[in-house]
Amino acid sequence: MLEVRELRYFLAVADERHFGRAAKRLGIAQPPLSRAIQQLERRLGVQLFERNRSGVTLTEAGDVLRKEAGPLVEGMRAAARRTHRAADPDRPLVLATKAGASHELLRALLDAHAAETGTAPIEVLLCEVGEQAGLLRTGTADVALMHRPVDDLTGFDTEDLLTEEQVAILPAAHPLASRAHLTLAEIENLPDLPIARWPRLDGTYPEGPGPEVHTQAQLAQLVALGKTLLVIPASSRAWQWPEHVAVPVLDAPSVTTVIAWPPHSTSRKVAKLVRTAGRLDVAG
Template sequence: MPDLETRELRYFVAVAEELHFGRAAVRLGIAQPPLSRAISQLERRLGVQLLDRDRRGVALTEAGRVLLREAGAALDAVATAARRTQRAGDPQRPLVLVTKAGASHELLRRLLDALASEPDAAPVEILLCEVGEQAHRLRDGRADVALMHRPYDDLAGFDTEDLYVEGQIALLPAAHPLAARDRLTLAEVSDVPGLPIARWPRLDGSYPDGPGPEVRTQSQLAQLVALGKTLLVIPASSRAWQWPEHVAVPVVDAPAVTTVIAWPPGTHSPAVAALVRSASGLRDTALPSRVPR
């Protein structure tokens, strides 16, 4: 079985993504001839053709498409290992807690207050992200723990501790007739003429079908709601970023949302364990503990 070097994988990924040796060489900061030789040598060692080359350009073979997929995952794993190793070797570093901007605001404030009262608690750096990005930040080693939301976020492979359960609200333009209601149902907000529900990306990055606008950021969404172009259904705690032009109305039959604190499996950091215990201590009800040891 031939060994593959990370340098070779980086070279191949650049060519496979650019489909042009010249552009790939510029991207890598090297000359084109050694890049071409490196790819040819990689093909000989693997015993397969990775690229079709002709006058029209460069195209991936089936073997090349497989290597592109696997090489990307391998390079990500190497980068993650390096980040986690560097972070573990720095006892003075702060813990990084990643959370979606605007979500779980009150819980986060209470958690930081609780940690501030503990003299031996590790400092915590807050990393704010957009919808669905917490899992990626945990997996690539840029964060130590995350506040996430079931059933919407990708919790696969993480250890988690449930913190609290809440209902959902409809965030509406203040001038819309539904904003005067004291409660709504999913059926009532799912088919509002001229006010379609905004569409967030799925875990794979694609968007569900529908007439509503595609959004990726809280700021996009906030402005579209204020302009009367969309509405959305979100956890009640996310109304912390509500504008004066917005009104929040409870959606009585929307599925409950559970806020969890999540961390990579196999974590042995005492600082992470202490942070999880502090977060668990803020729960209103006792739940079985899965605090890392």
């Protein structure tokens, strides 16, 4: 039987590639950490690390355990967070959403929820693109507003709330900013205005000449400076600057905003919020 403590120790060494740094990160001495890893290797009957003077590297077996153990340990942490929060009847529901995304829908949901009797307060947790899934899986958030097909909805229960078209956000001074509408072909290969590159779900970036962006604030400034453009759902224009212009993109795929929650949730507060969200009438 594997112990969570041993897996935590293993993951720290796997991340740091060094026993000393891993011990410092864990707040323990190095000798008991080394003994714990040796005990884990004996229990499994495999070698997890190749030791050398500069540190350690994962063996093939160690790489498999790293991939399997990470979600398991994080799941245990998430279970502990949800258990503690469930024991507090006065705690707010935590709703995660991308900053600036689905602004009108979010406001309508908060207003409708507040108008009902006996509802829990909602704490809105604003995040960057793609972060909602992690917040739900770790138990940091109870529910999230997410977008299909952009976000990772794997393993979550969802309910569709709003389907909408997309717009291109351009620098106001660019010639295309005066157009009534655009097509993807017209904006995908602009030498003077390459499309910004967001990280994929696996953290890597697509190829292309556009700048790699990490935050919406960074992106907004790059557009205002005439360095890039982006294509986003029309309702995500809440953060649009005066130096930006939004132009509909006729053939861009539609995006659906959903409310998502962990499938094993038994929270009545979550169920009530989901029912309220399903009754909203918000035009795209």
